[in-house]
Amino acid sequence: MAQKPSIPQGTRDFGPKEVQKRKYILGKLEQAFRLSGFMPLETPSMENLTTLTGKYGDEGDQLLFKILNSGDYFKKLIEYNQRGLGHEEMDPTFLPSSSGKVADLDAKRSLPFLAEKGLRYDLTVPFARYVVMNRNQISFPFKRYQMQAVWRADRPQKGRYREFWQCDADVVGSDSLLYEAELIHIYDDAFSSLGLPVIIKLNNRKFLSALAKACGAANLLTPITIAIDKLDKIGLEMVLKELAEKGLNSEQINRIERFLQLPKTMDGAMAGLESICGEEEDFKTGKAELEAVLKFLGPNLNNTLELDLCLARGLSYYTGAIFEVQAATGSLKSSIGGGGRYDNLTGIFGLPGVSGVGISFGLDRIYDVLEELKLFPPSLSASPSRVLACHFDEAGRSYVLNACYQLRKAGIACEVYPDITRKIGKQLDYANALGIPFALIAGENEVNSSSFSLKNLVTGVQSSFKLEELIHHLLEN
RNA sequence: GUGGUUUUAGCUCAGUUGGUUAGAGCGCCUGAUUGUGGUUCAGGAGGUCGUCGGUUCGAGCCCGAUACUCCACCCCA
Numbered sequence: 272m273a274q275k276p277s278i279p280q281g282t283r284d285f286g287p288k289e290v291q292k293r294k295y296i297l298g299k300l301e302q303a304f305r306l307s308g309f310m311p312l313e314t315p316s317m318e319n320l321t322t323l324t325g326k327y328g329d330e331g332d333q334l335l336f337k338i339l340n341s342g343d344y345f346k347k348l349i350e351y352n353q354r355g356l357g358h359e360e361m362d363p364t365f366l367p368s369s370s371g372k373v374a375d376l377d378a379k380r381s382l383p384f385l386a387e388k389g390l391r392y393d394l395t396v397p398f399a400r401y402v403v404m405n406r407n408q409i410s411f412p413f414k415r416y417q418m419q420a421v422w423r424a425d426r427p428q429k430g431r432y433r434e435f436w437q438c439d440a441d442v443v444g445s446d447s448l449l450y451e452a453e454l455i456h457i458y459d460d461a462f463s464s465l466g467l468p469v470i471i472k473l474n475n476r477k478f479l480s481a482l483a484k485a486c487g488a489a490n491l492l493t494p495i496t497i498a499i500d501k502l503d504k505i506g507l508e509m510v511l512k513e514l515a516e517k518g519l520n521s522e523q524i525n526r527i528e529r530f531l532q533l534p535k536t537m538d539g540a541m542a543g544l545e546s547i548c549g550e551e552e553d554f555k556t557g558k559a560e561l562e563a564v565l566k567f568l569g570p571n572l573n574n575t576l577e578l579d580l581c582l583a584r585g586l587s588y589y590t591g592a593i594f595e596v597q598a599a600t601g602s603l604k605s606s607i608g609g610g611g612r613y614d615n616l617t618g619i620f621g622l623p624g625v626s627g628v629g630i631s632f633g634l635d636r637i638y639d640v641l642e643e644l645k646l647f648p649p650s651l652s653a654s655p656s657r658v659l660a661c662h663f664d665e666a667g668r669s670y671v672l673n674a675c676y677q678l679r680k681a682g683i684a685c686e687v688y689p690d691i692t693r694k695i696g697k698q699l700d701y702a703n704a705l706g707i708p709f710a711l712i713a714g715e716n717e718v719n720s721s722s723f724s725l726k727n728l729v730t731g732v733q734s735s736f737k738l739e740e741l742i743h744h745l746l747e748n
Numbered sequence: 749g750u751g752g753u754u755u756u757a758g759c760u761c762a763g764u765u766g767g768u769u770a771g772a773g774c775g776c777c778u779g780a781u782u783g784u785g786g787u788u789c790a791g792g793a794g795g796u797c798g799u800c801g802g803u804u805c806g807a808g809c810c811c812g813a814u815a816c817u818c819c820a821c822c823c824c825a
Binding site: 275277278280328330331333334393421423425426427428429430431432435436437438497584585605606607608609631632633634635636637661663693694695696697698699700701702703710712714715716724726728731733 | 749750781785786799820823824
């Protein structure tokens with residue numbers, strides 16, 4: 272019985288046109304990265320689970336794709352469970368089930384027996400892992416870009432896939448704010464070259480921690496930032512409600528409400544912040560950092576740069592600047608890029624005191640936006656061939672095949688219609704379907720006069736050429 | 749992980765209270781036109797109705813399960 276083929280939820284095949292469009296985006300991004308001196312890096316699709324777990328919070332751990340161990344992965348688990356606590360070989364994190372049944376085991380504690388590898392969840396953690404492992408070979412500051420797939424066991428919806436590509440540029444080993452400005456310029460350059468107008472949002476985590484400290488709720492920084500981050504989406508009332516649910520009192524909420532209503536202008540926001548948490552050290556350094564970044568940026572951005580004090584971003588390792596990019600138009604409201612400064616990402620792998628800052632582009636979402644706004648160049652939907660060689664008989668086909676070899680030597684992409692047919696219409700239809708702009712036509716007349724007819728399928732103009740003239744004509748048009 | 753939603757021809761979609769042989773537009777193939785395409789006209793091919801099971805004399809339609817799509821939470825590129 273033939274099975275109906277399918278692919279896993281949240282994954283996609285990419286046809287020729289889609290691949291060409293994706294590579295076009297990748298090319299533009301790579302160009303922008305390399306223009307600022309970033310070097311390429313690739314890491315394995317799978318990492319050890321110990322590298323990945325605990326880096327993205329409990330939510331993130333649940334979204335990791337785990338890879339089943341090879342061999343009889345159950346055998347060891349069952350043995351450990353039967354021997355019970357206290358055995359000398361016992362893994363200290365492992366707890367046997369009180370019933371002695373495998374079915375009653377704690378899933379989280381048992382996981383290491385079943386899976387020790389997982390698919391990477393982002394490119395930042397593997398990068399940090401790479402930096403730590405290769406610290407002696409790397410010249411700091413180290414600037415790398417990386418464009419690879421990542422996987423999340425999320426439930427798919429619009430703009431959200433289980434396999435998608437991130438394109439990251441990070442700098443580690445320097446706390447210079449020059450790099451914040453450089454990365455913002457990369458965002459600006461890359462989206463300009465794609466013809467996509469965007470809003471680049473900027474904030475500094477230190478403002479948020481200053482706010483939390485001024486409220487006397489430094490321990491609630493994460494819940495506060497998560498709630499604040501939703502302001503655009505759920506509105507002021509709901510944010511305040513969520514804050515109350517997290518256990519903040521009315522005085523604290525009042526202060527946060529004033530924060531949420533601050534003006535978006537640079538001067539206005541800073542003045543307002545001063546009155547809300549001006550005493551906090553984090554505010555002062557945050558303000559100084561922001562001012563320095565703006566100074567380094569200069570005035571030459573093509574896109575809108577917006578200070579958004581409510582921008583928090585989920586990843587908990589950000590400590591300074593935070594970036595997020597949204598398309599200025601189109602239906603996709605979620606971010607198409609994000610990043611920030613993390614003071615101590617490599618610390619967890621045993622290399623403390625190394626500061627990094629990075630940005631990420633979401634290839635798949637950028638694709639969706641460009642597609643919706645029809646911003647891809649039409650040539651990306653066409654065959655690479657510029658010429659389809661058409662013919663009517665065996666002699667014409669050989670004649671035209673030989674010409675094709677000459678065209679290719681001259682760097683002109685071309686191909687020969689494979690079948691012998693008197694129907695030129697069918698051959699021209701094939702060229703049209705593939706978006707090939709020229710038809711080279713040769714029958715008895717052309718063979719006898721050692722010439723070629725070349726038809727421009729866009730304009731309909733047809734003229735006769737000798738081989739040399741043909742090559743020149745194609746190179747010039 | 750929770751809740752909802754979608755699935756019928758290559759594509760976009762109709763399909764009445766459950767009733768004979770499941771339709772349309774576009775696309776595709778053939779011919780009018782044996783060496784000139786995108787127009788027109790005529791004809792034609794193409795369906796396990798997502799999958800499995802159930803109810804029924806009878807299921808595209810009703811019921812159950814499952815997968816996929818999309819959406820809202822959660823979170824995020």
